[in-house]
Amino acid sequence: MAEKNFMVRIQNLEKFFGEDRERVHVLKGVSLDIPEGSLYTFLGPSGCGKTTTLRCVAGLERPDIGSISIGGKTVFSAAERVYVPTNRRPIGMVFQSYAIWPHMTVFENVAYPLTIQHVNKADIKKRVGEVLKIVGLQGLEDRPAPKLSGGQQQRVAFARALVNEPKVMLLDEPLSNLDAKLREQMRFEIKALQRRVNITTIYVTHDQGEALAISDQIAVMHAGKLIEVGNPHQLYSRPKRRFTATFLGLTNLIPGKVVELGGDSKPGRLETSKGVFAFIPAAGLHAGGAAVLSIRPEHIEVMKQKPQVSENVLEGTVKEAIFMGDAYHCQIAVGDTLLRVHTHPFLTMNPGDKVYLHLDPQSCNGLPAEDTEGMDESALGA
Amino acid sequence: MGRFINAQTVILLGCSLFVLYLAGIPLVMLLYGSVRSAPIGEPGAAYTIQNYIKAYFDREFYLLFWNSIKYALGTCLVSFAIGTFLAWVNERTNTPFKKLFLVMALIPFIIPGILSTIAWILLLSPKIGLINLVVKNALGLESAPFNIYSMGGMIWAEAIHLYPLVFLLMSASFRNMDTSLEEAALTAGSSTFTTLRRVTLPLMRPAMFGVLLVMFVRGIEAFEVPALVGVPAKISVFTTKIFLAIHQFPSDFGLAGAYAVTLLIISGAGVLIYQRVTKRTERFATVTGKGYRPRVIDLGPWKWVTCFIAFLIFLLAVIMPVFILLWSSFIPFYGIPSRELLAKVTLANYHYVLTYPLALTAFKNSFLLSVGSATLVMLLTSVIAWITVKSKIPGGVFLDNLAFIPIAMPGIVLGVSLIWVYLTLPIPIYGTIWVLLLAYITKFMPYGIRSSSATMIQINKExxxxxxxxxxTWFQTFRKIILPLLMPGFVAGWIYISIISLRELSTSILLYSYNSTVLSIMAFDLWEGGQYTYVCALGVLMVLLLVAMAVVARKLGARIGIAE
Structure with a gap:
C-alpha cells in the first residue's frame, strides 16, 4: 500500500514509566498505520496503553523505543534521535477534562493557537468565527469560559483543536465527563463533525459501545499490546482474538479441541464437553489444537420445541429471564454451563422452562484459546 | 530536542542555579567564616576554632543560652494560648461579634515588629508607661506595677506581636477537621466537654505541636524586642549577642559567626522536627480545605464570658498599642494623654519625618525593596514550583528543599552570612541596596515557594x-496560561512578602549603609535617638503605605487573573 495514504504511522513503540525497580512496561511494541481522513479509535480497558500511545503521538510523552511519523514527516524516532516537541507537531487535541482555560473567554480560548503564532487580528477573527460556526457556538464568543456548560466546553475544545487546521485531531476520552444522554448525542455530532471537516482523527476510549458507534477503524489494545485492528463490524461479528470477542459486547465462550478446520465454504468442527460444533475458525488454529468457541447471546436461537436439525443444537433449562423491553436477557443452564441468550420479547420465558438452543454455525467463531495472558474475563464486565 | 539553547532551558536552569546560589552560598560562607581568624582580605587569616572557644567558654554563654530558650519558650506558650483561644472562639463557638474578632485578630499582622515593641515600651515602661501611670494613680501605688524591662515584659511584647500567626494556623486546623469524628463521639453519648478532651484535642495534637515548634523558632530568632527592650534591660539572647558582636568596635565577625552557627543549629532543628511532624502533603492542607462547615458549639451563657475575654485581649493587643502609636504621633512631646496635651495636637511630627534628610531615601528604598523582592520572589518561585510540581525534571524535590532552607535562617544569621559572602566574593554590591534585595529574596523565598506550589498543584496538567x-512554546505556555492561573496565589504571596519585607529589620540592620537605609532602620535610629513622637509618626505612615500596597495588589491581581 502506498505510504502517503497513511497519515500517522506508529512503529514498534515501547514506553516505560518510572525508574529502576518501579519501572512499568506500559507499551510493548505497538505498531499502527492510520489512514488519512479516517476516524481511528484506540479501545481497551484502563491501563492498556491507549492514552499513552495517543500522548506519544502528541509528543506529551516520549517513547523509549520506536518511531512515529505524521503526514510523512518523522516526529519521533528513537534510533535517529528525533523528537519534535508537541508545539511543533501538526496536531489539535481535545482533552478528557477539555482543559478550557478559565481565565479566557470562548473567543480567546479558540483563538489561542493563532494568537501565539502572531496571525493578524482580522484573520483570527474570521477563522475563529468559522470554527465556532462548525461546532455550533456562534454568538458565544465573549462568554467567559467558567460560564459554559459541559457540552459547550467540549465544543470549545473541539473548535480550539480545529482552528489551526491540523493534520491530525487527537481526542482523549472526550465524552467521559458528560452525562449519559449528552454522551449519546455527542457521539453523532463528533462523527458528523469529523466527516464534514474530513480530518484524520484518533479517538481514545474505554467504552466499547462508543467505539463501535463512531469508528471507521478500531485498534483493540490490552496490557500495552495491540490485540487486533479492524472495522467495527469485523471486530464484532468476526473477531480474531478471544480478548476482542469478550471486550466488545457480550459473548459466550465454550472451550474445546479442533477436530477439523474445514475450508472454503465448509465450516470446521470443534469438539467440546457439550458435543461437537460446526464453526468458523480464526487464523492460527490447527487440527488437534485447543480453541474456544465464541457466540454472541443474540446469535443463539431459542426454541420451545425440539428442532428438525440436530447440528449445533443444545438442550437447556432457563435459570433466569429478565425482561428488558426489547428482549429477554436469559441465563440458560446447559449441564453445568450457563449460557447468556437474548430472545425476542414475544417468546415468553420463565425460569424452569425447558428449551432448545440453536447455535448458528456462521456465528460460531473458533478463536485461539490462549491469548488473554491470565486476565480475569469476568472482571471485564463486557 | 534540547540540543540547542532555548528560552525554557535558560529560564529553568537560571532559576535553579539562582536558588542554589541564594540558599547555598550563605550557608557555606557562614560556616567558613566562623572558622576563620580574621575576615577575608585581612592579612594573616587562618583556620581556627578560636571563635567557638571564645563563644562557648564565655562565662555568660550559658546564661545567654538559658535566656534565649526561656524567651523562646515563653513567647511560644503565651502566643499559642492567645492565638488558639481566639481561633477556637472564632471557628468553633457561637460567641457574639465573631466577624469583628477576625479583623481584630489580624491587625497586629500589619504592624511592624519594631512599632509594636515601641508601643509596648510606651505602655509598660516603669517611668513613662501609660498603663503603669494609670494603674499607679488609680490604686495609689508607690512604684510601677509592671516592668517591660524584664523577661516577662519581653515575652509579653513578643507574644502579642506573634499571636496572629498562631491564630491563622490554628483556625486552619480547626476548619479542616472532620467534624463527623466529633459527631460520632457525641452520638456515642459523650458530653461536649468530654468530646473536646477525648476526641478534638487528641486529633489536633500533631497540628498543635507543629504550631508550637513554629512559634518556638520564631521566638528564638526574634530581634526587635530583644534589641529594644532586652539590651537596655541587660537581658541578652543570641540575636542581640550577634548584633552587638558586629556593632562593637572593632567588629568581631568570627565571634558573631560562631554564635550565628549555634543559633542556626537550634532553629534548623526546630524546622526539621516541624517538617517531620507535619508531612509534606499537610503543608498544603490549609489551602485545599474541604467544603464542610465546622460544627459550632453552643456555649450557652458562657458565650458572654468568651466574648468578654476576647474583647479584653483585643483591648490589650490591638486597641492600646494602636492608640498609643496614633496618640504619640500627633503630640509635640511625649506625655500621657491629658486635656492640655490634647490641645497641642499637631502634625509637626509628620512634617518632621517627611522632611528628615534621609526620609525620602528610606521611603524610596523600602518601597522599591518591598515591591522588587515580592515580585522577584513570586516570579522565581513560580518557575521553581513549576519544576518541582509539574515537570519530570530530576532533582525537583532537592530544589524544593533547597528553596525552603532560608526558613531556618534567623534574619540576623542571614545578615552575618551575607556580610561574609559579599566581603569575600568579587561582587561589588556590599553596602548597596542590591545586597538588601538579595537578602530579602533569600529570606522570603520559602514563603513564596509555599504559596506558589500550593496553587500550582491545583492547576490541572491538561x-x-x-x-x-x-x-x-514553553515560554508562551508559562506566560499566557500558568502565570494567569497562578494569579490568586501569586497575589496573596506578593502581598504577604511585600508586607514582611517592608518591616524587615534584623537582616537589614547588618547590611545597610547610609544610602541604602530603609524605613525600619530609620525607625530604629530615631528610637535610639530618643525621638519617640517622630518614630510613631513614621510608623503610622509605614502602616498606611502597607495597606495601600495590599489594596492596589489585590485590584491589579483581579484584573490579570481570574476575576471572581
Whole structure:
C-alpha cells in the first residue's frame, strides 16, 4: 500500500514509566498505520496503553523505543534521535477534562493557537468565527469560559483543536465527563463533525459501545499490546482474538479441541464437553489444537420445541429471564454451563422452562484459546 | 530536542542555579567564616576554632543560652494560648461579634515588629508607661506595677506581636477537621466537654505541636524586642549577642559567626522536627480545605464570658498599642494623654519625618525593596514550583528543599552570612541596596515557594498540555496560561512578602549603609535617638503605605487573573 495514504504511522513503540525497580512496561511494541481522513479509535480497558500511545503521538510523552511519523514527516524516532516537541507537531487535541482555560473567554480560548503564532487580528477573527460556526457556538464568543456548560466546553475544545487546521485531531476520552444522554448525542455530532471537516482523527476510549458507534477503524489494545485492528463490524461479528470477542459486547465462550478446520465454504468442527460444533475458525488454529468457541447471546436461537436439525443444537433449562423491553436477557443452564441468550420479547420465558438452543454455525467463531495472558474475563464486565 | 539553547532551558536552569546560589552560598560562607581568624582580605587569616572557644567558654554563654530558650519558650506558650483561644472562639463557638474578632485578630499582622515593641515600651515602661501611670494613680501605688524591662515584659511584647500567626494556623486546623469524628463521639453519648478532651484535642495534637515548634523558632530568632527592650534591660539572647558582636568596635565577625552557627543549629532543628511532624502533603492542607462547615458549639451563657475575654485581649493587643502609636504621633512631646496635651495636637511630627534628610531615601528604598523582592520572589518561585510540581525534571524535590532552607535562617544569621559572602566574593554590591534585595529574596523565598506550589498543584496538567498541543512554546505556555492561573496565589504571596519585607529589620540592620537605609532602620535610629513622637509618626505612615500596597495588589491581581 502506498505510504502517503497513511497519515500517522506508529512503529514498534515501547514506553516505560518510572525508574529502576518501579519501572512499568506500559507499551510493548505497538505498531499502527492510520489512514488519512479516517476516524481511528484506540479501545481497551484502563491501563492498556491507549492514552499513552495517543500522548506519544502528541509528543506529551516520549517513547523509549520506536518511531512515529505524521503526514510523512518523522516526529519521533528513537534510533535517529528525533523528537519534535508537541508545539511543533501538526496536531489539535481535545482533552478528557477539555482543559478550557478559565481565565479566557470562548473567543480567546479558540483563538489561542493563532494568537501565539502572531496571525493578524482580522484573520483570527474570521477563522475563529468559522470554527465556532462548525461546532455550533456562534454568538458565544465573549462568554467567559467558567460560564459554559459541559457540552459547550467540549465544543470549545473541539473548535480550539480545529482552528489551526491540523493534520491530525487527537481526542482523549472526550465524552467521559458528560452525562449519559449528552454522551449519546455527542457521539453523532463528533462523527458528523469529523466527516464534514474530513480530518484524520484518533479517538481514545474505554467504552466499547462508543467505539463501535463512531469508528471507521478500531485498534483493540490490552496490557500495552495491540490485540487486533479492524472495522467495527469485523471486530464484532468476526473477531480474531478471544480478548476482542469478550471486550466488545457480550459473548459466550465454550472451550474445546479442533477436530477439523474445514475450508472454503465448509465450516470446521470443534469438539467440546457439550458435543461437537460446526464453526468458523480464526487464523492460527490447527487440527488437534485447543480453541474456544465464541457466540454472541443474540446469535443463539431459542426454541420451545425440539428442532428438525440436530447440528449445533443444545438442550437447556432457563435459570433466569429478565425482561428488558426489547428482549429477554436469559441465563440458560446447559449441564453445568450457563449460557447468556437474548430472545425476542414475544417468546415468553420463565425460569424452569425447558428449551432448545440453536447455535448458528456462521456465528460460531473458533478463536485461539490462549491469548488473554491470565486476565480475569469476568472482571471485564463486557 | 534540547540540543540547542532555548528560552525554557535558560529560564529553568537560571532559576535553579539562582536558588542554589541564594540558599547555598550563605550557608557555606557562614560556616567558613566562623572558622576563620580574621575576615577575608585581612592579612594573616587562618583556620581556627578560636571563635567557638571564645563563644562557648564565655562565662555568660550559658546564661545567654538559658535566656534565649526561656524567651523562646515563653513567647511560644503565651502566643499559642492567645492565638488558639481566639481561633477556637472564632471557628468553633457561637460567641457574639465573631466577624469583628477576625479583623481584630489580624491587625497586629500589619504592624511592624519594631512599632509594636515601641508601643509596648510606651505602655509598660516603669517611668513613662501609660498603663503603669494609670494603674499607679488609680490604686495609689508607690512604684510601677509592671516592668517591660524584664523577661516577662519581653515575652509579653513578643507574644502579642506573634499571636496572629498562631491564630491563622490554628483556625486552619480547626476548619479542616472532620467534624463527623466529633459527631460520632457525641452520638456515642459523650458530653461536649468530654468530646473536646477525648476526641478534638487528641486529633489536633500533631497540628498543635507543629504550631508550637513554629512559634518556638520564631521566638528564638526574634530581634526587635530583644534589641529594644532586652539590651537596655541587660537581658541578652543570641540575636542581640550577634548584633552587638558586629556593632562593637572593632567588629568581631568570627565571634558573631560562631554564635550565628549555634543559633542556626537550634532553629534548623526546630524546622526539621516541624517538617517531620507535619508531612509534606499537610503543608498544603490549609489551602485545599474541604467544603464542610465546622460544627459550632453552643456555649450557652458562657458565650458572654468568651466574648468578654476576647474583647479584653483585643483591648490589650490591638486597641492600646494602636492608640498609643496614633496618640504619640500627633503630640509635640511625649506625655500621657491629658486635656492640655490634647490641645497641642499637631502634625509637626509628620512634617518632621517627611522632611528628615534621609526620609525620602528610606521611603524610596523600602518601597522599591518591598515591591522588587515580592515580585522577584513570586516570579522565581513560580518557575521553581513549576519544576518541582509539574515537570519530570530530576532533582525537583532537592530544589524544593533547597528553596525552603532560608526558613531556618534567623534574619540576623542571614545578615552575618551575607556580610561574609559579599566581603569575600568579587561582587561589588556590599553596602548597596542590591545586597538588601538579595537578602530579602533569600529570606522570603520559602514563603513564596509555599504559596506558589500550593496553587500550582491545583492547576490541572491538561490546561498546560492544551497550550502545547495548540502550538505554544514553553515560554508562551508559562506566560499566557500558568502565570494567569497562578494569579490568586501569586497575589496573596506578593502581598504577604511585600508586607514582611517592608518591616524587615534584623537582616537589614547588618547590611545597610547610609544610602541604602530603609524605613525600619530609620525607625530604629530615631528610637535610639530618643525621638519617640517622630518614630510613631513614621510608623503610622509605614502602616498606611502597607495597606495601600495590599489594596492596589489585590485590584491589579483581579484584573490579570481570574476575576471572581
Amino acid at each position: 490546561l498546560e498540555e492544551a497550550s502545547m498541543t495548540s502550538g505554544g
